[in-house]
Structure formats: C-alpha cells, structure tokens
Amino acid sequence: MASTPTSGTFQAYRAGLLHFNDDPAYHANAHHWHEDGLLIVNDGKVHMAGDYAQLVHLLPEGTPVHDYRGKLITPGFIDTHVHYPQTDMIASPAPGLLPWLEKYTFPTERKFADPAHATSVASFFLDELTRCGTTTAMVYCTVHPQSVDAFFGESQKRNLRMVAGKVLMDRHCPDFLRDTAESGVRESEELIKRWHNNGRQLYAITPRFAPTSTEAQLEMAGALAKAYPDTFLQTHVAENTDEVAWVKSLFPNARSYMDVYDHYGMLRPRSMYAHCIWLDDADRARMADTKSAISICPTSNLFLGSGLFDFERADAAQVPLSLATDVGGGTSFSMLQTMNEAYKVARMGGTYLQAMRMFYLATLGGARSMQLEGTIGNFAPGTEADFVVLDPKATPLLARRTERTESLEELLFAIALLGDDRTVAATYAAGNRVHQRED
The missing domain is CATH 3.20.20.140 (Metal-dependent hydrolases)
Structure with missing residues (x-):
C-alpha cells in the first residue's frame, strides 16, 4: 500500500515508466509498465513508482512534478x-x-x-x-x-x-x-x-x-x-x-x-x-x-x-x-x-x-550481474534514483516509426534499433540531472 511521504526533499517525474523485477526471457510478469506513470524521488532514492492517477494525491504539497509526458523513463x-x-x-x-x-x-x-x-x-x-x-x-x-x-x-x-x-x-x-x-x-x-x-x-x-x-x-x-x-x-x-x-x-x-x-x-x-x-x-x-x-x-x-x-x-x-x-x-x-x-x-x-529483454539486460540484468540489485537497476523503493528519459520522437524517422507501434514491445524495439544518444532527453544520477539534451 502506497503511503504519503512525510520527510525529505521530494521530486516527482511524470512519464511512461518501465522497469523490471526479473528476466523477461523466463518470467511472464517480469516488467512493470505504467503508460502514465509517476516516479517519486526522496533525497536521491526512489520512494515509489506507479500509475500517476494512484500516486499523485500522495505527494506532499508543493512537490515539483517534472512533466515528461510522451517520453519513457527507465532505470539508467x-x-x-x-x-x-x-x-x-x-x-x-x-x-x-x-x-x-x-x-x-x-x-x-x-x-x-x-x-x-x-x-x-x-x-x-x-x-x-x-x-x-x-x-x-x-x-x-x-x-x-x-x-x-x-x-x-x-x-x-x-x-x-x-x-x-x-x-x-x-x-x-x-x-x-x-x-x-x-x-x-x-x-x-x-x-x-x-x-x-x-x-x-x-x-x-x-x-x-x-x-x-x-x-x-x-x-x-x-x-x-x-x-x-x-x-x-x-x-x-x-x-x-x-x-x-x-x-x-x-x-x-x-x-x-x-x-x-x-x-x-x-x-x-x-x-x-x-x-x-x-x-x-x-x-x-x-x-x-x-x-x-x-x-x-x-x-x-x-x-x-x-x-x-x-x-x-x-x-x-x-x-x-x-x-x-x-x-x-x-x-x-x-x-x-x-x-x-x-x-x-x-x-x-x-x-x-526480444526488445523487452534487451532493456532488461541493460538495466536490472547489469545490476544483478554485478550483485547490485537493490542498489541500482530498477525502481524498487530504496534504490538509488538513477534514471534516463527517452524520447521516442527524437528523430524524424524514430517519430514516424513509433507513431505506428501497436504494443510496448514494438515501441521498445523501435527505440533500440533506431535510437542513439539523440534519444536521451535527460539523465539523472541519485535524483540530480546530470545531462539534458539541447534541442
């Protein structure tokens, strides 16, 4: 059950949210996808992540909400x-x-x-x-x-x-x-x-x-x-x-x-x-x-x-x-x-x-291989708030292709096959922005 934050310095980020709890090659329910999601960060760590509609009312009054709608947030x-x-x-x-x-x-x-x-x-x-x-x-x-x-x-x-x-x-x-x-x-x-x-x-x-x-x-x-x-x-x-x-x-x-x-x-x-x-x-x-x-x-x-x-x-x-x-x-x-x-x-x-597995290997798969699950790699509460904001419309070709995707797998596949550094709109480390794309 989500709870209302009570102390600390909070930031919130609204976008599509994707992260993993297991390897999708072996587990059907290995990923968490929130098409309209909210990532809540408290003092550089993940406080909670989920559907925007379910979490927004839990934010302390005055919490900044960074609006990345139309983009995807994944772990760094x-x-x-x-x-x-x-x-x-x-x-x-x-x-x-x-x-x-x-x-x-x-x-x-x-x-x-x-x-x-x-x-x-x-x-x-x-x-x-x-x-x-x-x-x-x-x-x-x-x-x-x-x-x-x-x-x-x-x-x-x-x-x-x-x-x-x-x-x-x-x-x-x-x-x-x-x-x-x-x-x-x-x-x-x-x-x-x-x-x-x-x-x-x-x-x-x-x-x-x-x-x-x-x-x-x-x-x-x-x-x-x-x-x-x-x-x-x-x-x-x-x-x-x-x-x-x-x-x-x-x-x-x-x-x-x-x-x-x-x-x-x-x-x-x-x-x-x-x-x-x-x-x-x-x-x-x-x-x-x-x-x-x-x-x-x-x-x-x-x-x-x-x-x-x-x-x-x-x-x-x-x-x-x-x-x-x-x-x-x-x-x-x-x-x-x-x-x-x-x-x-x-x-x-x-x-x-599959694209879903490629994103797993580049996030939680890396953390697990390094014995750092629980520290980095997904948005479980208490993990360090390292994340990347991906723009599926970063280039004309990518925008044209992603407008026609019919599933999350297709969307991720297009981003993986057509994306590059231009696809990264912003990068955050421990809750602080360390890169922002110049448009």
Whole structure:
C-alpha cells in the first residue's frame, strides 16, 4: 500500500515508466509498465513508482512534478565493460584484436601517466556516458594509479555509481606500461582503501587478461580478491581464437582459458568476464556455479571480427548476462546502439532477442550481474534514483516509426534499433540531472 511521504526533499517525474523485477526471457510478469506513470524521488532514492492517477494525491504539497509526458523513463543504463583510456582511439582500423592492441591501445594508454591528461579524458568520457543515458559502468583504467584517481575524482564530482580499477599487466606489453606482480597488487590495494565504497565509487581488481599477467601476478590478484570479497573483479576471456591459442601456449596445464582464472580463485560473485565467445559448456557451468557474470560486447566483437556470442548456450547454463559497449573496441557509447548490435548478433546465432529483454539486460540484468540489485537497476523503493528519459520522437524517422507501434514491445524495439544518444532527453544520477539534451 502506497503511503504519503512525510520527510525529505521530494521530486516527482511524470512519464511512461518501465522497469523490471526479473528476466523477461523466463518470467511472464517480469516488467512493470505504467503508460502514465509517476516516479517519486526522496533525497536521491526512489520512494515509489506507479500509475500517476494512484500516486499523485500522495505527494506532499508543493512537490515539483517534472512533466515528461510522451517520453519513457527507465532505470539508467548499466555498461558492464568499457575502457575510458580508449576514448580517443575509438574507431581505429586494425585486422584483429592483438595487432589493434599493439598499434593503438598501448601507445594511447601511455599518456595516462600524466594526471592532467587522465582527468581531461575522464571528464569527457563521463559526460559522454551520461549523454547516452549510462549511469553506471565497469571501467578499465590504465596501469597508472593516477589514472584511477583521475577517473574516480571526476565520477565523484558527478555523484555517479561507478566501478573501476587499475590494470594489472606485468608481461607481454611495452615496458612503459609494465608493472610487477608486487607493485601492481600493492597499488591496487592502496586504491581499494582509497576509493572502494567512497561515496558511490566501487573498486574492481583488474588483470587485463591472462596473457599479460605472469602466474605470480595472477596468484597475487586472486589472493587480493579473496582478501577483499566485496570488491569487484574484471577481465577479458575468450574474445578471439588467436587469443585463446596464445593462452593455451602460455598455460598448457589449464583445461581452458577460463580454467586459468578459476585456478587462481578469480571466479566468484562480483566477477565480470568480458566477451566469453569461445567458451565451452564446462566453462559456462562453472561460471554459473560461482555466480561469475558475462559481459556481452556485440559492437566490439563485430568491429574486431572476434565472433558471435552464443546466447542459447549461455542461457542454458543460466550464467548471469549483461550488455556492454567495450569502447574503444566498441564503436558507440550508446547502450541503445549496443542493443541494436546485440539483436543482430543473436539472430545470426539463431536466437530471437526480444526488445523487452534487451532493456532488461541493460538495466536490472547489469545490476544483478554485478550483485547490485537493490542498489541500482530498477525502481524498487530504496534504490538509488538513477534514471534516463527517452524520447521516442527524437528523430524524424524514430517519430514516424513509433507513431505506428501497436504494443510496448514494438515501441521498445523501435527505440533500440533506431535510437542513439539523440534519444536521451535527460539523465539523472541519485535524483540530480546530470545531462539534458539541447534541442
């Protein structure tokens, strides 16, 4: 039963409201849709969400009601794999992942030894995320601790819920980006103590991928993850076949690429594995057993020619799934554009991905994968008020198509397939507007 708010600073937002309580691929009543809805925010958190007609009389006198009728409000998008240092090298040509790393990624990341440069890129990156409706991301910094400080400093200014970490990389990389097993883990622990749970900032232990860490570094990273179980862990796995073959040559005793990480205690809740294209069923079963999550990166997988993610097998194993842009391998910061590419990747693999599920994966699915359900991802009372206002008439083509939709599924599908950053009318973090589109 809805109750009348009694204290705090209230704001209300009127629009179509969509959020999820479960995965619509498995549950018929997984979403909440209020065509004329009201979202009530109290001191940066959701107080209640529902039909406007039922809730409006509960508002304290004088509560501002922001009128977004004709638009949709959803929880802020959650991007579970993205590299902020690669912002300036997005859309760089290369024949595959490994030469792309050598030619563009490593030289670009070298610049982040300069705190001023890191701060400038972090500021642009976060503005670009919020312009695209993304309010939470799992972010890779560089090997430089100052790149992490710069990122979290800019995130904290905006009061965003962000997860990030210093890359660990002590071999198979240029000397100017190489740490050591000891220094990398020591610096990571210092950053954990400085930033983890500092406001809305959260830390992720971040080995780049198995080939660029010695066994000593992987062992120490796994021990660090065990010592700080509420931190996150993020890395790459099984992105392309050349990479998989390289890992096999470096770790000949491992059953699989994923088994390398498992051996060092890195499969656990709050661990996020990007790509996961070339896994087998044993890998997926192990991920499900350990509550390790998959970050699906369709735009970068297509851009680098890495392969097609297998939705059917991942779903059969019930591995937690989420979506990610993977900039700068990915070619757009927009989670709507990412949905577009995910739909096509799924179709090429024989899976029909409903729009309702795409929006789930970009919101509550991301929160669940990160073990943050109840904090972000939907409009349950007490969750943080991160949300995005979507305009189905943002472009002439989108307006023409959405005028002809006959169901919520059709409307969401049109927004996902035709939408981009222009579709985002406004973005809110902890109840404060952090982006407004200039019309």
